[in-house]
Each structure stands twice: as C-alpha cells, then as structure tokens.
Amino acid sequence: MKNVLLGFLLALFPFTLIAQKPVPVKPRILISTDIGGTDPDDNQSMTHFLMYCNRFETEGLVSSPSYGYGTKQHILNMIDLYKSDLPKLSQHQNNYPKPDALRAVCKQGRQGAAPFKGYTTATEGSDWIIHCAHKKSEQPLWVLVWGGLEDLAQALHDDSSIQTKIKVYWIGGPNKKWSANAYAYIAQNFPNLWFIEANGSYNGFFSTNGLPDSLSNSNYYDRYIRAAGQLGKDFKNYYKGNIKMGDTPSLLYMMDGNPNDPLKESWGGSFEKINHSPRTRFTRNTTLADTVGVYSVMEFHLKGPKINIRADSACITMTVQAQIGEQKWPGYYLGNGNYAIKYVPKQTETLTYTISSPIPGFPPQSGKFVVNNTWPGKRSTNDFVLGTHWYSDRKDLSLFDDRQQGGKTVLKWRSAVLLDWARRWAWLYDAQLKPTGGRDTSFTVKGSYLREKKNYPDISLADSTLPAGIRVDKAITYSKPIAGRELKLDVFAQPVVSGKARPAIVMIHGGGWRSGDRSHNNTLAGQLAAKGFVAVPVEYRLSTEALYPAAVHDIKAAIRWVQANAKKYGVDPNRMVVLGFSAGGQLAALVGTTNGQATFDGTGGNARYSSAVQAIVDIDGVLAFIHPESGEGDDSKSISAATYWFGYSKTKRPDLWQEASALNHIDKHTPPILFLNSSVERMHGGRDDLIKKLNNFGIYSEVHTFPDAPHTFMFFNPWFTPTLTYITNFLNKVLPAK
Incomplete structure (x- = not known):
C-alpha cells in the first residue's frame, strides 16, 4: 500500500509474524521450473515468488520442462512484469533484488524427459546447479524443483560431490510421471541425498475444504488480486485467475521456520522419513490381479527383436487409458533385444495400457493393473533403498485431505498464506488514506444524550453509581503494539471466591x-x-x-x-x-x-x-x-x-x-x-x-x-x-x- 504511515505498517505486519516462525537465515535457493509447459500453475507460483523474492538469496531460476515447450524466456517475461511493480513493492520492504540480478541467474535446462538411464548430456541449467552448489557458503543450496528432475539428475551425474552441498524439495505427484527415469536414477545412485518428496501434501494448497468463501480458489482473485499491478493483470491469464499454485508449498517451506527440520509443522507442510521408494518390475503383461501403490515406479521389461540402434533410444510407446484421458509414454531399447519402460501412477484408479512399436516383429502388448492409495507401503525386493534424509508425505490418516496423503499439513496454513499474500497485493494498489493522527473525541455518552433528548424527551442517563462490593482495577496496560504506545483496560469484579x-x-x-x-x-x-x-x-x-x-x-x-x-x-x-x-x-x-x-x-x-x-x-x-x-x-x-x-x-x-x-x-x-x-x-x-x-x-x-x-x-x-x-x-x- 502506498504512502502508509509506520504505525499502519506495524499494525499489518503481525499478520505475517503470528502465522510464521522466523527463518534462521536468508536461504539460498535455486528454482527449477517447467513454466511455459502444459500447466500454467508455474506462472502463478512464479508470481508469488517474485512478490516475496526479497526473502531469499536467489541463485538460480532454471527452465527444466520434462514435458511441454517451456523455456527460460517464460521466466524472463515474468521478471519483466516484476520490474514494473518493483517500485511499489520496494516502498514497503527492502532488499528486493534488481531485475537484472534475477535475469542473470536464469538458465535453460533440459527440454524433455531423460532416457531410461536417467541422464544424458549437460545443460546450461545442470551446469548452473553445480556452479551454485560449489559456492563458498555455510548454508546449503536449496534446490526447489517445480517440474522434472532431469537437470538435477544430470548435475548429480556430472559432479556427485554436490550431493552433500544441496538440499532438495521436490513437488512430485504428476511430475514424477514425466520424470520417472531421472527420479529412478537419483533414488538408485544418490540415496543419501537430503530430499523432500512431496507427492500428496502440496495438493492441500489448492484444496478449499473448510475455508471461507473469500479464500476459495475462484474468489481470491476478485477479492484480493483484482488486477493489481502488472503481476496482478497477468495473473488472470492462468486458470482465469483461479488459484492453483501447486509448486508454491516448496517456497512456503523456506519462509516458515527452520527448513532443516522437515518433521516440524510449516507453511510448506510437515514430513516423515521413508527408508524405501517402491519399485515393481514386470516381465509380463499385468492383469487386474496386479496392484501397485500410488507414486511407485513401475518397470516393464520386454523382449523383442534385436536391432542395430543406439542403446537407450526411444522406440516403443506405452499408451495408457487413465481418468485424465489417454497419455503416451516412451520406452527404450536397452540392447540385445531388451526393451523397457518406466511408469509412475499419480492417483488411485484402474489403468489399461497397450505397448506398441513400429519396429518390425515387435510383439504388441496390453494389460491392466490396479493402483491403490498406499505410499510408500511395505518394503519389497526391488524397492529403492533410501538413506536417513529422504522425507515424504506423512502417513497419518487424519492428515489426508480427501485422498491426498499429508494434504492437511499444507491446507491448515492456506488461509494464513493467502491473507499474508493479500497484504502484498495491497502494496500494488493505488494510494491509501493515512491515519489522521490525534484523538477524535467527538463521540461521548453525554453528547449523545443531549442530542437524543431532543427527539426522546423522556429519556435519562443510566445511573453510573458503582454497585456496592465491586472493585475496579483501572488503567492496566495489556499490550504495547508499537514503541511508546500502551493500551489500557479496566477490570470490574466482585471479590474472588475460591473455587468459583x-x-x-x-x-x-x-x-x-x-x-x-x-x-x-x-x-x-x-x-x-x-x-x-x-x-x-x-x-x-x-x-x-x-x-x-x-x-x-x-x-x-x-x-x-x-x-x-x-x-x-x-x-x-x-x-x-x-x-x-x-x-x-x-x-x-x-x-x-x-x-x-x-x-x-x-x-x-x-x-x-x-x-x-x-x-x-x-x-x-x-x-x-x-x-x-x-x-x-x-x-x-x-x-x-x-x-x-x-x-x-x-x-x-x-x-x-x-x-x-x-x-x-x-x-x-x-x-x-x-x-x-x-x-x-x-x-x-x-x-x-x-x-x-x-x-x-x-x-x-x-x-x-x-x-x-x-x-x-x-x-x-x-x-x-x-x-x-x-x-x-x-x-x-x-x-x-x-
């Protein structure tokens, strides 16, 4: 809000303080995003990030779409909007980075999913992750992954020493489908990586269960954003302004308390350790007798013709009929007549699929399987064995939001988050009235009496005599909201009687x-x-x-x-x-x-x-x-x-x-x-x-x-x-x- 007196800022600031716990230090973050891909919620989350970017040391903004056509230009376009709104934002809080500083750390990562082995060749984005990880700092580099893991997997492959210098918060769920190969590579080869795998918890952010209408996904824009600034005008282009922002919990996690403790409650959820990530290998067509857990890695290993193509080449297609519709997934040639596909189901349902290839002599495949709502489930032989710092959604059934595991660990803070954000949107509005100062004494009981006596001649003031036996403790200070200001109260009561x-x-x-x-x-x-x-x-x-x-x-x-x-x-x-x-x-x-x-x-x-x-x-x-x-x-x-x-x-x-x-x-x-x-x-x-x-x-x-x-x-x-x-x-x- 423009031209607001210090007293008003102090009056509003507690909205943030009461809901948030102080972050020990300004965290170093690198965001890997699939902005510009198939889901515009990354644009919404990028808007939120830019309005709060003074809270972070932003070391990288990497475009890494494992699916779709996103590029770093989509990030640069958002920074242009931020530049327009920066003068108003800076009137209210300091340390907003200059647009050129943000542009300088925008990097292009891999476009498209990794092959079966989980990595390929270095990108500008993967090299930048390595560069930032090796910066001299007492803090880790927090890698917040909003899309695919391809650039992170590539960076770990190219320089395994960074695994002790980074900490990862990944918005998994459907992103795990697109990034199954990169995920499997990381889980198999870097099980000791510090890693939060949020598959279900983040869904709590766009749930509206139990929330007031004013904070519903469909009403928030008209109530609070209302085309404020260039960022607000642009926000309407994504889901017509309806709130999704599924990647935002990773950022919220960095804004609320000590991020080194994922077991605690925070705006970005709370998590628990897992010691395995489920993986099931099939060498046959599946049937309805086969059940796998949600978010688990499925590997289909198939036999086919021996052909003379480069190993790890995409040459077969798995076509899945799901509730969301038909989706196609590439499979790869492993050599010597062996083919394989990784697939990760994102929700509870019964799926049917076919596997086909233009390769002459490749036998068409088909099957069905059931997905249950268990994550990570009981440990089995082929699972990825994880180290002591891999965390995921809490299994407590009371914390499910509908079928989303851990959803309530994020949902419970949604009102606080959105109201806090509303304060920043208000900074982008037009000028606000100022408190006038002084004390207005125009309203008094006696003055009201004299005024009303003209219309009600029979009225009289109520007897103000203090009843017998009543003690009054006067002018007690109950709060000091700002320096030099004491708020007072009086207490009227009969003597205290023990037990009453x-x-x-x-x-x-x-x-x-x-x-x-x-x-x-x-x-x-x-x-x-x-x-x-x-x-x-x-x-x-x-x-x-x-x-x-x-x-x-x-x-x-x-x-x-x-x-x-x-x-x-x-x-x-x-x-x-x-x-x-x-x-x-x-x-x-x-x-x-x-x-x-x-x-x-x-x-x-x-x-x-x-x-x-x-x-x-x-x-x-x-x-x-x-x-x-x-x-x-x-x-x-x-x-x-x-x-x-x-x-x-x-x-x-x-x-x-x-x-x-x-x-x-x-x-x-x-x-x-x-x-x-x-x-x-x-x-x-x-x-x-x-x-x-x-x-x-x-x-x-x-x-x-x-x-x-x-x-x-x-x-x-x-x-x-x-x-x-x-x-x-x-x-x-x-x-x-x-």
Whole structure:
C-alpha cells in the first residue's frame, strides 16, 4: 500500500509474524521450473515468488520442462512484469533484488524427459546447479524443483560431490510421471541425498475444504488480486485467475521456520522419513490381479527383436487409458533385444495400457493393473533403498485431505498464506488514506444524550453509581503494539471466591472506529460485575492512529491478557465473552467469529493463551459491510467512518470490507450470539443472513429489538435495564455455571 504511515505498517505486519516462525537465515535457493509447459500453475507460483523474492538469496531460476515447450524466456517475461511493480513493492520492504540480478541467474535446462538411464548430456541449467552448489557458503543450496528432475539428475551425474552441498524439495505427484527415469536414477545412485518428496501434501494448497468463501480458489482473485499491478493483470491469464499454485508449498517451506527440520509443522507442510521408494518390475503383461501403490515406479521389461540402434533410444510407446484421458509414454531399447519402460501412477484408479512399436516383429502388448492409495507401503525386493534424509508425505490418516496423503499439513496454513499474500497485493494498489493522527473525541455518552433528548424527551442517563462490593482495577496496560504506545483496560469484579470462577466479558466501545473511549462502558460494566461477571472495558487503536486490522489485533490481545490473568480475577477461561456497541459491536462479532484464525490474532502479547471466546454480544453493530441493508461506506458527501478505518473505499478494496464482515466467517465453530438492536436497521446490516447461517449449523442466537429506540439506546433509560437483563439471561443460558 502506498504512502502508509509506520504505525499502519506495524499494525499489518503481525499478520505475517503470528502465522510464521522466523527463518534462521536468508536461504539460498535455486528454482527449477517447467513454466511455459502444459500447466500454467508455474506462472502463478512464479508470481508469488517474485512478490516475496526479497526473502531469499536467489541463485538460480532454471527452465527444466520434462514435458511441454517451456523455456527460460517464460521466466524472463515474468521478471519483466516484476520490474514494473518493483517500485511499489520496494516502498514497503527492502532488499528486493534488481531485475537484472534475477535475469542473470536464469538458465535453460533440459527440454524433455531423460532416457531410461536417467541422464544424458549437460545443460546450461545442470551446469548452473553445480556452479551454485560449489559456492563458498555455510548454508546449503536449496534446490526447489517445480517440474522434472532431469537437470538435477544430470548435475548429480556430472559432479556427485554436490550431493552433500544441496538440499532438495521436490513437488512430485504428476511430475514424477514425466520424470520417472531421472527420479529412478537419483533414488538408485544418490540415496543419501537430503530430499523432500512431496507427492500428496502440496495438493492441500489448492484444496478449499473448510475455508471461507473469500479464500476459495475462484474468489481470491476478485477479492484480493483484482488486477493489481502488472503481476496482478497477468495473473488472470492462468486458470482465469483461479488459484492453483501447486509448486508454491516448496517456497512456503523456506519462509516458515527452520527448513532443516522437515518433521516440524510449516507453511510448506510437515514430513516423515521413508527408508524405501517402491519399485515393481514386470516381465509380463499385468492383469487386474496386479496392484501397485500410488507414486511407485513401475518397470516393464520386454523382449523383442534385436536391432542395430543406439542403446537407450526411444522406440516403443506405452499408451495408457487413465481418468485424465489417454497419455503416451516412451520406452527404450536397452540392447540385445531388451526393451523397457518406466511408469509412475499419480492417483488411485484402474489403468489399461497397450505397448506398441513400429519396429518390425515387435510383439504388441496390453494389460491392466490396479493402483491403490498406499505410499510408500511395505518394503519389497526391488524397492529403492533410501538413506536417513529422504522425507515424504506423512502417513497419518487424519492428515489426508480427501485422498491426498499429508494434504492437511499444507491446507491448515492456506488461509494464513493467502491473507499474508493479500497484504502484498495491497502494496500494488493505488494510494491509501493515512491515519489522521490525534484523538477524535467527538463521540461521548453525554453528547449523545443531549442530542437524543431532543427527539426522546423522556429519556435519562443510566445511573453510573458503582454497585456496592465491586472493585475496579483501572488503567492496566495489556499490550504495547508499537514503541511508546500502551493500551489500557479496566477490570470490574466482585471479590474472588475460591473455587468459583466467573465468565469474563471483554467490552468494546463504539465511535465509528475513530472516536470513543473505554469509559463509555463503565456503567454497564459495573452492573454486569454486580451480576457475577468479570467485566473488562478495553481501549483499542482507533483509525486516527492505525487502520484495520489493528483494532482486531488489540482486542484479541486483550482477551489473551484476561486469559493470562484468569486466576487473579477468578475468571473461568472457558467462559469468555466479547461484547461491543456500534463499531464495537462490529468488532465483537468479527473477533468472535474468527476464533482460531491465527491471522487475526496479531502479536499483542500473551501468545501462548487463546483469544477464543464462547459467546458474542453485538449491540447494534454491522455484520456485513457490503450488503443491501448496510449503510456503511457512503462517501458521496464526505469520507465515511468505515472508509477511514480501512483506508480504502469499498469500491477500491471490497476485499478488506468483506474480510472484516462477520457474516463471511460463520462456521460450525462460531459461538452463540446475542443481537440487541435499535430501530435503525442499517446499524445491523447482514444480521438476518448471518442468523440463517447460524441456524444451518445449529448455533444458538437471540435477537431483541427495541422499537423506536435510537442507535445509542444502551446508555439511556428506559432501555438500559432491559439491555442488562437480556445480556445477563443470555449469558447465564449459554455459559451456565459449572
């Protein structure tokens, strides 16, 4: 985002920090890609890489298509787009490499699959792998393979000493089909190579199981990318902007924690050691009685005419009928009348095949076999025996995403990854509003009373006398989001009684996200404390100081502070409530409906405690910013409060407005919600649609509307007492004492 104050950058940056673990050093990487081949997802992954390339020491970008017609020119074209967007990217983070520096490390690798032996002759790309591996460095060279292994196999063949200087993360799966010969060569001859073989885990990145609609593959472009910059405009050319990016997990693995430990959780998945890679040799036609494991290497050894051609020449064809359609694979002459084909199945299915050749006298072959979903399965005689640093997808059935082994080890981080990326896309948008600075004191309870008294002459301010027996601990610092800024809260409670823990209510004031004060909730807090609750009015950063999502981070930090101090104040940590009025009601609903979404947590302290709540009270707060019932975002006469908070109008950045709408976060984990509303319908826009979603999940909710009541009804008689009663009854019902 352009021209953003430091405070806003610090407000946004926790989205990255909370979801990621620091990488010990800037990793040295070399990417081998089949960009420009048959699958345009490499262009998508290259876009992602270029937007994050300041996080790496990029030593090589090698075009290595084992299938298709990709060349290094496809990489250079992407760098041209990066050059156009670099000025905006560099306004937000340093150390982006110059385009010429990236162009200098682009190399052409092999085009086409390796022959049966797994290697052939050196390429510019394979020589560059060797060159980079031998650079003097205390770090290994991380080779991230997005396509075929041909150039890696060639480099290892030409200089075996590099195997101790490199570490490999390979996106296998279907790439293993095209690269079966190179894979077999590496597994057979370099079993001690440090190697992650991700055959199924990476699929979790383009799975949408359990994710909000805003992050679905089909919606992400329109919500977050929206043709931002030249990279964003180009992104629409690949899958019409639908997210796939199957190679990106290899890069994510390098961005999240210590990459030397593949057993840990990371954005790029977690893995386990395997000691063998299955290989089955057939010297006959197979039948349905033959079953092989997915991703396993099959070798078909055939007899035929003795001919006078160079050994390892492609001269026979295996035609496979698969779910994806018909595919053809070359087979090779090994000499002395021996022929062979390697084939790797990528998914569970029953396959039929024929093997044919134009060679006179070659006997046509045909067969069938069954592929099961077992990887790597039990060890057998012909398997490749692997060393102690070969890793692959975790076999735990609970980590399968549908049939994709280990898929959930990547899927669980997808939301965090895409929201983090959304921040970088925002850097490519047009200029954003700045926080105005200072403190807006325009909204006060007394001022509201004097204004509403004209239309409601019988109203009176609720009695602010503190009930007897209530203790108030005032102005406690709960978070220091930036240097020199302390956020405060107050605690209203009865004395602690041993063995009797109470629900805690974190209370959020209103004021259009840019005005108001935590003291506005003092009267209600005192009465709630008298009813047996621990009431905690909190301060949060307003839009004059920091834009969205800083306020969300602050409130989540306040909840964690209460959890951390639960024993001191006699709080039951399993009965946490978030309550808010107006803008505070919107925040309460958003905070409560994003339980467990780490990207909303920020870094406000007490990180080992949960920010989850078990009940929500929304007092006249909007539930959906972009909705027919919502009045937010009308900038026709002046800039609206919500536009100030987001920094963008809803036409420029609808993704932010949607992201901050509780309606878009409802799922089976959403806690019960109480809605208390005035007669001003636009103040609770989206409420009825949200309740429909709650009902679909069987989640309890209540609605109480005060007819002919102003928006600020909760502060005044005759509405204050019934407001208190509704809150008390609701919380006693959904959070009963244990």
